[in-house]
Each structure stands twice: as C-alpha cells, then as structure tokens.
Amino acid sequence: MSEGTLYEHIHEKEGKKRSPLRLAQRLKIAAETAEALAFLHHDAGMQIIHSDVKTTKILLDENLTAKLSGFGASRLGLEDENQISTLVHGTVGYEDPEYLDSKSNTLTEKSDVYSFGVVLAELLTGLEPEKNLARFFVGLVEGGKLDTSLLEEIVEGHFVIARKAADLAKRCLKPKRKERPSMKEVAAELNRLVRAMGPHTSGGEEADISPSPKDIGNLVGSSASIASVWDTITSAE
Known part of the structure; x- marks a missing residue:
C-alpha cells in the first residue's frame, strides 16, 4: 500500500517523514478498521476471528483508507472454542x-x-x-x-x-470479554464520532463513511475477498 502501515504514521521512525494524522483522520481509519472486523465477525457467512489485530496490520492507501491485512493467524469462530486455541498467540501488548x-487458551471475536x-x-x-499500554490508558x-x-x-x-473515543477504547479494553462491546457497536459509535466532526472529516467535505456491503471487501486487505481469507485460514490449519 502506498502509504505504508498505520504504525508508521503513528510512531515516527527514521526514514520517511509524514505529517501527523489529524483526529478526524485517525477516527476515520479506526472506523474503517472496525467495519472490516465487524464484517468478519458477523456478516461474512462464517465467523472469522482475525486474532492478531494491530497497527502494523492496518495498511493505508493514497487516500488514507484503511485496509485490514495479516490473516495468517486468523481462525474460524466455531461452536467448539477449543478449536481456536493454543497455536494462536497474537502480539504482546495487544x-x-x-x-x-x-x-x-481460547480466542473469540471479543479477543x-x-x-x-x-x-x-x-x-x-x-x-x-x-x-x-492498555492498563496505563485505562488509568x-x-x-x-x-x-x-x-x-x-x-x-x-x-x-x-x-x-x-477514549471511553469507547476503555470499554473495548475491559478485562472480561462479556463486558466488551461487539465490533458492530464499536463501528457504529466511531462512525457517529466521525460524522460529528463534520467537514473536518475529509479536509473540507462532509461524508458518511459507513461502507456499503459491496465496498466492505475493500476494507479487508488489498487481495482479501472472503474467499481468499477463507483459503488463508484453511491452508494454515
């Protein structure tokens, strides 16, 4: 992706210098990522748990549109949660x-x-x-x-x-899964916050960023139709 990863935009390292993302841009990227996860969890035909969500897995194109990538560790949300278990570890901090x-050692969509x-x-x-970071932020x-x-x-x-937005993040970081919101709820709230910022959202033009069903596949990676996500998951097992 032409603009690299979200991590590179948040944490300035040696190399390419970028202008800091404004709050509206950050919330828009967060909302797009939340929409992608909500789709995988609830609307993909089979529940897909990404299991390694982090800023290095969120790619940005020239318009700073988010694309969720990194499905190598993803698993299907089967009825027997023990099948989504010991080989998946995620990343420290997340x-x-x-x-x-x-x-x-089971994972669910609330992970x-x-x-x-x-x-x-x-x-x-x-x-x-x-x-x-999570404990510090909640504090x-x-x-x-x-x-x-x-x-x-x-x-x-x-x-x-x-x-x-911070209060929403705090709710996502609840220690107990049952107390966390669903990704659908998270996406809806972020979309409301983006719209509340009005013309600041996209540099002067107000927009409803909620993607239509035909566009949602664009949010799950540059080559990620649901079929390719399925192939990635099943070939890894």
Whole structure:
C-alpha cells in the first residue's frame, strides 16, 4: 500500500517523514478498521476471528483508507472454542487478557475487540503498544488525566470527541470479554464520532463513511475477498 502501515504514521521512525494524522483522520481509519472486523465477525457467512489485530496490520492507501491485512493467524469462530486455541498467540501488548489467563487458551471475536481497543489507545496517545499500554490508558481515562496524554497537535481542540473515543477504547479494553462491546457497536459509535466532526472529516467535505456491503471487501486487505481469507485460514490449519 502506498502509504505504508498505520504504525508508521503513528510512531515516527527514521526514514520517511509524514505529517501527523489529524483526529478526524485517525477516527476515520479506526472506523474503517472496525467495519472490516465487524464484517468478519458477523456478516461474512462464517465467523472469522482475525486474532492478531494491530497497527502494523492496518495498511493505508493514497487516500488514507484503511485496509485490514495479516490473516495468517486468523481462525474460524466455531461452536467448539477449543478449536481456536493454543497455536494462536497474537502480539504482546495487544493480547486479550482473558485468553492469557484462560486454562483453555481460547480466542473469540471479543479477543479482536480488545486488540482493537489497544489500536484506538495508540491512535489517541501516540504511545507504543507495549505490554502495559492498555492498563496505563485505562488509568488515564478513569483518573481524569486523559487530556494530558492526548496528542494536542492532532486533537485540534476536539477534546469532547477525543474523550468519547477514549471511553469507547476503555470499554473495548475491559478485562472480561462479556463486558466488551461487539465490533458492530464499536463501528457504529466511531462512525457517529466521525460524522460529528463534520467537514473536518475529509479536509473540507462532509461524508458518511459507513461502507456499503459491496465496498466492505475493500476494507479487508488489498487481495482479501472472503474467499481468499477463507483459503488463508484453511491452508494454515
């Protein structure tokens, strides 16, 4: 993808210099990623659990449209959750704590929700996704200290919107899966926040970014139709 990964845009490293993503752009990218995950979880014909959601797996094109990639670790959400188990480990910093603590080491779609919460925390703070980022971020929100850690140059005064996004991230980061929202709920809330920013969303033109069903495949990777995702999953087993 021409603009690399979301990680490269959030965490400036040596090499290509990029302008910081504004809050509207960050929330739009988050909403597109959430839409892709919601589709995999609920509308793909078979439930697909990505199991390794992170900013290096979110690719950006020339329009900064997000494409979710990295389906090599994905699994089908079967009735017997033990089949989605021990060979899948995710990435440190993004891992579902209930997966780590569970004796059966099972993954569910709510594991993706937790990982997405870490992505959202990264987008809002610019902090690296280290092991304790989720705990640190939740502490900021609950302690009323979030504003001191928000990236002021990207928030541009939209602190109310940023706080609502942070509260959503906190809900995604609940230790217990049953307390986390679904990706459909997450996507809907992010879309509302993007629309609330109005003309700031795309540099001067208000838009409803919710993708139509025929466009949703474009959000799951440059070569990822559901058939190719299925092939990736089944060939890995």
